[in-house]
Amino acid sequence: MAPIGYLNARSEAGEKIIVTDSMRFPILRKLWDLFLGGGYSVPQILDIATNEMGLRTPKRRRIGGNPLSPSGIYRMFVNPFYAGQLAYENQWYPGKHEPMVTLAEFDKVLALLGRPGRARAKKHEFAYTGLIRCGTCGVSVTAEGKVNRYGSRYVYYHCTHKKRSVSCDEKCVEEEQLEEQLLAYLMSVELDTKELSEALTVVEEERAKEHREGNQTTQAIEQALITCRRNLDNLTKLRYRELISDEEFVRQREEVTREEIRLCQQLERLGTEHWIEPSRNLFLFSNRAAFWLAHGTLQEKRLIVSTVGSNLSLRAKKLSIDAKKPFSLLEKNGQIRNWCTIVNDVRTFFRKEPGIVIPLLRDPKDRFALGPVVFPKAA
Numbered sequence: 446m447a448p449i450g451y452l453n454a455r456s457e458a459g460e461k462i463i464v465t466d467s468m469r470f471p472i473l474r475k476l477w478d479l480f481l482g483g484g485y486s487v488p489q490i491l492d493i494a495t496n497e498m499g500l501r502t503p504k505r506r507r508i509g510g511n512p513l514s515p516s517g518i519y520r521m522f523v524n525p526f527y528a529g530q531l532a533y534e535n536q537w538y539p540g541k542h543e544p545m546v547t548l549a550e551f552d553k554v555l556a557l558l559g560r561p562g563r564a565r566a567k568k569h570e571f572a573y574t575g576l577i578r579c580g581t582c583g584v585s586v587t588a589e590g591k592v593n594r595y596g597s598r599y600v601y602y603h604c605t606h607k608k609r610s611v612s613c614d615e616k617c618v619e620e621e622q623l624e625e626q627l628l629a630y631l632m633s634v635e636l637d638t639k640e641l642s643e644a645l646t647v648v649e650e651e652r653a654k655e656h657r658e659g660n661q662t663t664q665a666i667e668q669a670l671i672t673c674r675r676n677l678d679n680l681t682k683l684r685y686r687e688l689i690s691d692e693e694f695v696r697q698r699e700e701v702t703r704e705e706i707r708l709c710q711q712l713e714r715l716g717t718e719h720w721i722e723p724s725r726n727l728f729l730f731s732n733r734a735a736f737w738l739a740h741g742t743l744q745e746k747r748l749i750v751s752t753v754g755s756n757l758s759l760r761a762k763k764l765s766i767d768a769k770k771p772f773s774l775l776e777k778n779g780q781i782r783n784w785c786t787i788v789n790d791v792r793t794f795f796r797k798e799p800g801i802v803i804p805l806l807r808d809p810k811d812r813f814a815l816g817p818v819v820f821p822k823a824a
């Protein structure tokens with residue numbers, strides 16, 4: 446169950462997701478700001494939330510619709526979910542939901558509550574846990590680190606064997622072997638430097654072409670809209686002068702109104718180029734993913750695998766991956782890639798799925814740059 450400030454929902458694909466509660470999210474963020482300012486105690490904040498802001502819990506069948514309790518406010522301030530993290534079995538995992546506060550703000554609140562570090566669980570240490578399932582029994586694959594007698598550290602991935610109703614004898618696989626298979630998979634959707642240049646060139650050509658054609662089409666649609674609105678005005682005048690009946694007026698007005706809506710929607714579609722930036726990011730991501738899987742941080746490796754692949758399963762030490770759309774459009778099939786066709790398919794995909802965000806990986810030339818990598822938020 447999503448905590449207050451968030452709502453349980455489903456994506457267009459039917460997957461369970463957590464989204465922000467547009468009514469309560471900004472109110473709760475103000476409560477965090479009040480406490481971070483240091484001028485209010487938790488009881489005072491509870492009073493403000495209840496009596497001044499009118500905050501109530503979401504109504505769910507027979508429960509909800511009530512003010513927060515003192516314990517509810519405390520639970521919110523020590524819940525790492527609000528900092529974008531999911532706590533499970535004494536570890537933290539980055540969530541896909543929008544954080545309400547930063548980790549620095551969360552730590553400050555814990556310190557103000559006199560609980561520095563108490564709510565913080567052990568941070569995630571492995572790149573691929575939570576992303577892969579056992580191919581035999583279907584439960585999650587976990588990881589653990591081992592150190593041999595020479596001091597070398599190894600990471601192994603294996604089935605958790607939590608489904609007792611299924612006899613599972615899957616063996617563990619070393620992380621190095623797992624990454625070799627991941628790299629081989631990434632190579633199937635990789636774009637080399639020449640292909641990247643060709644793809645980006647086609648994107649720019651299509652953008653310029655759409656811009657030229659869009660100007661002419663836009664003018665025609667705008668003129669048609671002017672005619673529609675003039676016809677609506679004339680219809681009203683005719684009815685006012687009783688030159689047409691009520692039935693005829695309603696029928697013609699419905700036809701003209703429907704045409705006006707259609708033209709407005711068409712004009713709105715022409716005025717957007719939302720597919721351009723996601724398409725560029727897609728091609729740049731496919732060019733850089735293999736490099737950063739081999740040389741990047743744990744966070745980068747996890748980001749790459751979760752962005753490109755789905756339905757990951759491990760059986761007999763062999764990794765099976767399905768390419769997510771739109772990466773499946775880039776899979777090599779032994780033929781020379783037709784970039785005009787691919788760019789057109791990618792454009793169609795992003796127009797149908799405008800909420801899909803492809804994170805922009807760093808240029809490999811920046812591999813020695815200092816500082817953390819910052820990725821854009823998903824929509």
